[in-house]
Amino acid sequence: MELDELFFNALMEDADLVLAVGGRIESTCFEVSPDEQDNTPLPCIIVTDDGLSNQPTDKDIEWEAGEDRVQASVEVDAKDPKQVKQLIRMVRKAISNYITSLYEKGEEIPCLQSVQTNGVAWDWMKPCYHSTITYQCDVQNDL
Amino acid sequence: MGTIKGQNLRVMVGGKCIAMATSCTFHVSAQLEDSSTKDSVGDFQEQEVTGLSWDAQTESLVTLEDNGSNGELPQDLLSLMINKTKVTLTFDTTAGTNNRVGQNSVIKKTGEAYITDMSVQAANRQNSTLSVQFTGTGPLS
Numbered sequence: 001m002e003l004d005e006l007f008f009n010a011l012m013e014d015a016d017l018v019l020a021v022g023g024r025i026e027s028t029c030f031e032v033s034p035d036e037q038d039n040t041p042l043p044c045i046i047v048t049d050d051g052l053s054n055q056p057t058d059k060d061i062e063w064e065a066g067e068d069r070v071q072a073s074v075e076v077d078a079k080d081p082k083q084v085k086q087l088i089r090m091v092r093k094a095i096s097n098y099i100t101s102l103y104e105k106g107e108e109i110p111c112l113q114s115v116q117t118n119g120v121a122w123d124w125m126k127p128c129y130h131s132t133i134t135y136q137c138d139v140q141n142d143l
Numbered sequence: 144m145g146t147i148k149g150q151n152l153r154v155m156v157g158g159k160c161i162a163m164a165t166s167c168t169f170h171v172s173a174q175l176e177d178s179s180t181k182d183s184v185g186d187f188q189e190q191e192v193t194g195l196s197w198d199a200q201t202e203s204l205v206t207l208e209d210n211g212s213n214g215e216l217p218q219d220l221l222s223l224m225i226n227k228t229k230v231t232l233t234f235d236t237t238a239g240t241n242n243r244v245g246q247n248s249v250i251k252k253t254g255e256a257y258i259t260d261m262s263v264q265a266a267n268r269q270n271s272t273l274s275v276q277f278t279g280t281g282p283l284s
Contacts, residue, residue, distance in 0.1 A: 057270065058163040058204050059150045060214065060241045113268060 003110060003137055004028070004049040004072040010098030011045060011074070017090045021045055042128050043078035043087060050134065054141070068141045069113065073134040081120040081129045088117060088131055095135070110137035150242055152250075154201050154277070155233040156223075160243045161275070162214025163204040169234040169252070171197040171283070197254065197279035199232060205263060205271035214243065217263070217273050224258035232256040232277050254283040 001009075008027040011017055018025065024044035040046075050071035057065045074095075076087045092115075103109050117133045153160050154167045161167075174194040183189050205217055223230055235251040237244055245251070260276035 056150075058165045059153060059160070059237075060163055060243065062242060111268065 002049065002072075003070045003135070003139060004047050006098075006110070007072055007074060007095055007135070008047045010095045011047065011091060013098060014090070014094035017045075017087075017094050020087060020090060040077070043076065043083055045087065045091065046075045046077075048073045048075065064141070064143055066140060066143065067138050069136065070110070070139045071134060071136050073132050075130060075132045077123070077126065077128045077130045079128065084120045084129045084131045088133055091133060108140065110139045112137050147236060147250075151236050151238060153235065153237045153242070153245075154199050155235065155245060156215050156220070156230050158231075158233070158245070159213060159215045160237070161201045161203050161220075162209050162216050163206050164201055164214075165204060165272070166202040167234075168200040169197075170199065171195065197283055198259075199234065199256065199277040199279070201275050201277075203273050203275075205265075205273050217261075220258060220273075220275055221261060224261055227257065229255050229257060229280065230277070232279070252283045254279050255281050 004027060008025070011025050021043045022041070024040055025047070026040065026044065027047040028049060050073050052068040052070045054064045054068050056063070057067075074091050076084050076091065078084045078087060099109050113136045115133065115135050117131055120129055120131045122128075123130050149166065152167065153164060154169065155161075172195070173192045174196065175190040176193045177188055178191040179188045203217075207216065207218070209216055222228075231253065232255070233245060233251065233253045235245040236248040238246055256277040256279045258275060259278040260274075262274045263271060264274070265271040
């Protein structure tokens with residue numbers, strides 16, 4: 001499963017989070033148009049795929065390595081900064097709980113390398129307050 | 144001018160590459176003895192080669208399975224070291240399947256060696272790495 005799909009599932013499984021955003025959890029992997037993104041009522045959450053990088057790690061590899069470094073983000077839009085921060089915290093918890101449950105079931109999980117947010121900012125185009133949390137993970141690619 | 148990329152120069156033990164190797168060093172050195180005399184010209188010393196020695200070092204990622212690629216695994220190398228086994232070491236260019244097939248190129252050198260040092264480094268969230276030192280005994284051919 002792709003990292004952004006995994007995060008989308010994690011967020012959708014958290015009933016408190018779904019309730020807090022009125023069910024408005026979208027993902028670019030399900031073809032949300034920019035127009036839809038802009039016109040979604042607040043608060044809302046959008047999961048995005050931020051691409052990958054792959055480097056051959058050893059001499060046995062003739063082409064790509066068996067592991068990708070993948071990035072996916074969760075953007076939170078809300079009317080006030082406090083709500084953005086509360087939702088970011090809920091997003092972190094939902095993803096953490098979901099990954100932990102996968103691990104406990106013995107399923108393969110991504111190897112987390114870093115998590116970062118860019119702080120709450122004002123988007124005068126929408127307008128809304130927003131913040132994005134970005135996860136960078138190593139994932140087996142089964143090529 | 145074509146150069147040889149690092150992935151195409153490998154150290155092999157008994158004809159098998161080190162599994163998941165990332166780097167290798169092949170080193171030959173000469174021991175010198177100062178043969179300067181009062182007849183030597185100027186300030187420069189004169190030297191005489193009294194012996195030659197060689198060694199090799201490999202760096203690789205730690206893996207427990209060869210995944211069918213038939214490479215030397217860390218546990219095999221450790222057994223060779225503990226059993227003080229003399230190994231046939233080859234340094235050669237490679238190509239082909241999984242870059243493991245020696246080409247018998249003009250650069251190829253073979254000799255016997257002991258494994259004299261092994262260390263594993265395991266940093267958090269990074270691939271574990273293995274470093275192995277081989278010290279040559281006897282001639283290179």
